[in-house]
Amino acid sequence: MEPIHLTVNGKTRAVEVAPDTPLLWVLRDTLGLKGTKFGCGIAECGACTVLLDGEAIRSCITSVKEAVGHRITTIEGLSAAGGHPLQKAWVSEEVPQCGYCQSGQLMAGAALLAKKPKPTDADIDEAMSGILCRCGTYQRIRRAIHAAAGEVARGQHR
Amino acid sequence: MASIVKVGRRRFLQVSGTAGAGLVIGFALPSPLLRAAQAAEEPFTPNAWLSIDPEGQVTIWVAKSEMGQGVLTSLPMIVADELEADWGRVKIQQALADPKYGSMSTGGSASIRRSFTPLREAGAAARMMLVAAAAKAWGVGLSTCRAESGAVVQLASGRRLSYGELAPKAARMEIPKQIQLKNPKEFKLIGKPMHRLDTPEKVNGRARFGMDVEFRGLHVAAVARCPVFGGKIKRFDAAKAKALPGVVKVVEVPTGVAVVAKDTWSAFQGRDALQVEWDEGPAARTDSAGLWAMLHEKAKGEGATARNEGDALAALKAAAKRVQAQYEAPFLAHATMEPMNATVRVEKGGCEIWAPTQAPQWAQGEVARLLGLAPEKVVFHTTLLGGGFGRRAMPDFVVEAAEVARAAGVPVKVAWSREDDMRHDFYRPMSLHLMEGGLDGRGKLTACTHRLVAPSISDQMNPGSVKGVDQAAVDGAANILYAIPNLRVEYVMARTPVPLGWWRSVYASQNAFATECFIDELASAAGRDPVEFRLELLGASSPMHPVVALAAERSGWGKPLPAGRARGVACCECFGTRVAHVAEVSVVKGQAKVHKVTCAVDCGQVVNPDTVRAQVESAVVYGLSALLTGEITIEKGRVKQGNFDDYPVLRMREMPEVEVHMLLGDWESAKLGGMGEPGLPPLAPAVANALFAITGRRIRRLPLKGSGA
Numbered sequence: 067m068e069p070i071h072l073t074v075n076g077k078t079r080a081v082e083v084a085p086d087t088p089l090l091w092v093l094r095d096t097l098g099l100k101g102t103k104f105g106c107g108i109a110e111c112g113a114c115t116v117l118l119d120g121e122a123i124r125s126c127i128t129s130v131k132e133a134v135g136h137r138i139t140t141i142e143g144l145s146a147a148g149g150h151p152l153q154k155a156w157v158s159e160e161v162p163q164c165g166y167c168q169s170g171q172l173m174a175g176a177a178l179l180a181k182k183p184k185p186t187d188a189d190i191d192e193a194m195s196g197i198l199c200r201c202g203t204y205q206r207i208r209r210a211i212h213a214a215a216g217e218v219a220r221g222q223h224r
Numbered sequence: 225m226a227s228i229v230k231v232g233r234r235r236f237l238q239v240s241g242t243a244g245a246g247l248v249i250g251f252a253l254p255s256p257l258l259r260a261a262q263a264a265e266e267p268f269t270p271n272a273w274l275s276i277d278p279e280g281q282v283t284i285w286v287a288k289s290e291m292g293q294g295v296l297t298s299l300p301m302i303v304a305d306e307l308e309a310d311w312g313r314v315k316i317q318q319a320l321a322d323p324k325y326g327s328m329s330t331g332g333s334a335s336i337r338r339s340f341t342p343l344r345e346a347g348a349a350a351r352m353m354l355v356a357a358a359a360k361a362w363g364v365g366l367s368t369c370r371a372e373s374g375a376v377v378q379l380a381s382g383r384r385l386s387y388g389e390l391a392p393k394a395a396r397m398e399i400p401k402q403i404q405l406k407n408p409k410e411f412k413l414i415g416k417p418m419h420r421l422d423t424p425e426k427v428n429g430r431a432r433f434g435m436d437v438e439f440r441g442l443h444v445a446a447v448a449r450c451p452v453f454g455g456k457i458k459r460f461d462a463a464k465a466k467a468l469p470g471v472v473k474v475v476e477v478p479t480g481v482a483v484v485a486k487d488t489w490s491a492f493q494g495r496d497a498l499q500v501e502w503d504e505g506p507a508a509r510t511d512s513a514g515l516w517a518m519l520h521e522k523a524k525g526e527g528a529t530a531r532n533e534g535d536a537l538a539a540l541k542a543a544a545k546r547v548q549a550q551y552e553a554p555f556l557a558h559a560t561m562e563p564m565n566a567t568v569r570v571e572k573g574g575c576e577i578w579a580p581t582q583a584p585q586w587a588q589g590e591v592a593r594l595l596g597l598a599p600e601k602v603v604f605h606t607t608l609l610g611g612g613f614g615r616r617a618m619p620d621f622v623v624e625a626a627e628v629a630r631a632a633g634v635p636v637k638v639a640w641s642r643e644d645d646m647r648h649d650f651y652r653p654m655s656l657h658l659m660e661g662g663l664d665g666r667g668k669l670t671a672c673t674h675r676l677v678a679p680s681i682s683d684q685m686n687p688g689s690v691k692g693v694d695q696a697a698v699d700g701a702a703n704i705l706y707a708i709p710n711l712r713v714e715y716v717m718a719r720t721p722v723p724l725g726w727w728r729s730v731y732a733s734q735n736a737f738a739t740e741c742f743i744d745e746l747a748s749a750a751g752r753d754p755v756e757f758r759l760e761l762l763g764a765s766s767p768m769h770p771v772v773a774l775a776a777e778r779s780g781w782g783k784p785l786p787a788g789r790a791r792g793v794a795c796c797e798c799f800g801t802r803v804a805h806v807a808e809v810s811v812v813k814g815q816a817k818v819h820k821v822t823c824a825v826d827c828g829q830v831v832n833p834d835t836v837r838a839q840v841e842s843a844v845v846y847g848l849s850a851l852l853t854g855e856i857t858i859e860k861g862r863v864k865q866g867n868f869d870d871y872p873v874l875r876m877r878e879m880p881e882v883e884v885h886m887l888l889g890d891w892e893s894a895k896l897g898g899m900g901e902p903g904l905p906p907l908a909p910a911v912a913n914a915l916f917a918i919t920g921r922r923i924r925r926l927p928l929k930g931s932g933a
């Protein structure tokens with residue numbers, strides 16, 4: 067099998083998998099990046115959300131060949147040590163319950179903030195409605211995004 | 225204070241900020257089998273719950289499962305508070321399954337309620353031994369010494385010995401017979417909003433759930449199961465599956481055909497390539513329409529008496545006005561965010577398991593029986609759970625993984641797809657409720673009857689075990705707190721081949737829907753305000769009275785709302801906690817839109833108040849998903865829904881504002897109530913009652929989807 071070269075969290079990684087393998091399983095099983103989760107496999111739940119050139123995408127329906135040549139960012143690469151404003155806000159607002167959906171929530175939130183540093187509630191609804199949370203942490207996610215947006219606006223982000 | 229600990233091959237987390245205690249994350253990798261479950265520590269280990277090493281490091285074991293409700297933080301808070309530990313020197317470990325912890329099952333909203341006193345005693349006993357060791361070392365009276373923040377001090381002299389210094393000495397002290405608990409007024413952690421210790425790892429991708437277990441030599445399997453409940457394999461052809469590059473082998477197990485592969489995707493693909501012919505069995509004739517017809521037929525007969533006050537039938541006949549209504553609630557799936565999975569390694573004379581389960585000891589016992597091992601030869605790690613809601617109390621997915629691992633002869637993680645998870649769940653039972661009420665000439669409720677027809681979870685699990693009333697099935701119906709002079713609640717058992725299980729709040733979810741919607745119907749018939757009607761019916765001395773009053777007051781009940789909006793109220797007591805919700809609702813393009821839910825909660829007292837709030841918010845969302853769209857239907861013995869496209873759950877854009885108000889008693893008199901479930905039952909009726917206030921039409925069948933709300 068021809069190796070496929072991917073750029074994941076700033077590093078080039080060579081993987082030997084079939085080109086139509088979903089990116090999700092390459093990240094989780096081939097590269098051992100278990101922070102990205104499997105929830106539905108059909109683009110309904112958003113647990114598998116990662117960034118492709120900064121855009122939030124669903125890695126369960128994105129084949130690994132579609133990711134070639136693009137920058138892939140997973141939760142492990144969102145910040146060096148949990149220091150992204152969203153991660154900090156997630157801690158201070160006590161967002162996670164079981165935590166299973168939270169990588170996806172954070173990646174979708176990060177893509178949103180990168181585009182709209184001061185999102186409205188409507189922006190948050192639009193950007194975040196694709197990421198399910200069975201534990202019902204939506205209210206705190208909304209609060210945490212607003213809190214992090216405040217931080218970013220005050221220029222405290224890196 | 226940050227703490228980094230490194231022991232063996234376990235990985236630990238650095239906890240930053242002020243939270244203090246450190247959480248041991250992940251799980252031990254495969255260990256030499258058959259070692260003692262927790263190697264006897266040299267440190268001071270007075271009981272199963274804690275140990276203190278000579279450096280002063282306190283370890284606290286948590287024997288309940290973390291499924292989002294915060295036990296990894298709140299249970300250690302209880303131990304540490306009585307111990308007078310320095311929270312910054314505490315590290316938390318998930319306990320291996322072991323009888324020394326008593327029941328490790330996590331369910332029934334019972335973790336705090338049942339653990340509170342034993343954990344306080346565990347911490348207090350250790351504290352007393354540390355104080356006794358210090359007093360002995362100094363040759364002074366016990367009463368002159370006090371424990372505080374990880375040390376014992378003698379007040380008069382100012383002498384001080386740290387817990388680390390005392391640990392070897394304390395280990396030689398007698399375990400106290402009479403344990404002195406702290407005065408609750410002196411609680412330092414209990415009752416304070418403490419940061420959850422599992423949050424940092426849940427925001428940086430390092431939290432490890434069952435699905436994330438990985439070690440060298442581990443295979444991943446997917447199982448093709450008969451879509452019809454109770455069906456068996458007739459024959460199968462695995463040639464195409466075996467031809468796939470990642471597939472390692474295909475084995476038959478009692479639940480189906482397992483494709484064992486190098487990775488998850490190959491396992492799923494291999495499973496899709498199988499050709500299996502099923503012997504579907506008798507359940508293939510089951511469908512939802514038939515089950516409803518059966519319930520309605522059963523409802524014609526009298527049920528077993530669950531509660532009987534006065535003479536409801538006579539009082540109904542004498543009533544000035546009679547009201548009748550029927551309510552229906554469907555089967556529901558749990559749909560935990562993390563699908564079922566379990567990892568098993570079988571070796572000669574032993575077995576090691578990693579599973580996201582609510583009942584590790586049950587699963588451990590079942591696997592031990594399957595493999596012919598003593599339970600202690602099954603080393604059982606509970607991983608983090610990506611949601612539980614009752615589903616993960618069942619041992620089925622662990623036992624199946626053990627079957628696959630044994631048949632395959634390699635360590636295996638059995639990974640379920642979402643469709644597997646939704647179609648092989650243990651479902652919230654469907655139910656039918658026949659209600660009748662009688663009002664006198666002045667609009668006072670004089671009589672009420674409730675005939676509840678539903679399959680019994682207990683009886684399905686142990687056939688014949690339920691004689692007459694299934695007590696669990698009448699929760700939220702027989703124990704309503706209204707002072708109705710003539711009240712009759714009956715239970716009629718129905719049977720179904722559809723597997724049944726405990727779904728968050730169990731039968732209280734259906735019963736409160738029927739009861740609290742009907743109370744609203746009666747209030748309307750009496751021409752009364754729904755809150756006033758309830759308060760009067762409860763009576764001023766009812767423990768629910770202040771809860772309903774608080775929810776009403778905080779919601780602005782009676783105050784004007786924007787055009788098109790209305791409020792609805794409902795309340796329920798279950799699992800020792802009373803909750804009332806007021807929902808503020810409108811109808812947008814024929815769809816119900818919930819704007820706000822104001823919740824009042826009386827759970828006696830709280831250990832970690834923010835966790836209590838989070839549980840109420842969570843229960844509201846879970847209940848709202850069920851109310852709006854939740855329905856599992858059966859066709860030809862199989863579940864029709866399979867994923868979040870046809871079993872939708874609440875999304876961000878549908879999220880109402882949730883406001884939680886707590887009514888706390890004092891520690892002396894307060895009885896602790898559960899919090900995982902009680903926020904759920906009053907949600908559906910509160911919203912349904914608000915919708916009535918807008919549309920004038922009653923909601924009597926769930927979900928709203930398809931009912932044209």
Ligand code: FES
Pocket residue numbers: 103104105106107108109110111112113114115124125126127
């Ligand atoms: S796993 Fe990709 S959207 Fe659900």
Ligand code: FES
Pocket residue numbers: 162163164165166167168198199200201202203292561610611
């Ligand atoms: S925190 Fe559990 S699914 Fe979102």
